[in-house]
Amino acid sequence: MCGVREIFVRLLLSGAAQFVMIHNHPSGDDSPSSMDCQATQRLIEAGKLMGIPMVDSIIIGDVGHFSIREEGMARFED
Template identity: 40%
Template structure:
């Protein structure tokens, strides 16, 4: 019986991130100009999703939108999000600030304890990185709740 010798090959994986600039959708302003605009923006983007979705809006120093990323998708009542991916998005898009959004398919904008602890964790990480978290907005099909406005951040 012959012994087979296996050559081990090194597999190099090259990851290339490509971002494409698309024309701004009709009806969008260039920046977050008020909390009601920001809330309605979130409703329009993810308010009607059937499962929880995390949206990260990356802003420059003038609160103009640099990028919009659907960062996480979850189940009917939860999403697993990690600050690492959120801030990667901000850093790659030259963000000075971010706004977080997620939806509650249940129709209730009341934040859970998990929502509040997650927000605190992201805010703390942002402070370390020098990227401010302006707000975390919870949306449904027709309502929004700003954690900043409610004094929960």
């Protein structure tokens, strides 16, 4: 996974107004790990500071996906 700084450099250079983080797990399991939850929270906070809100964090699995926003596992700005 890229670091927060690298993510925001790319967001700023592209002129993004908001963003969604999407990734997969090599195991094919779409359940969020504790690291996924921690990274999501760091990116939400960084997005607030930078004025580029994070809209969702989605994990793609072999047979589906998991939306941290839809499951209420983090507080995203509306």
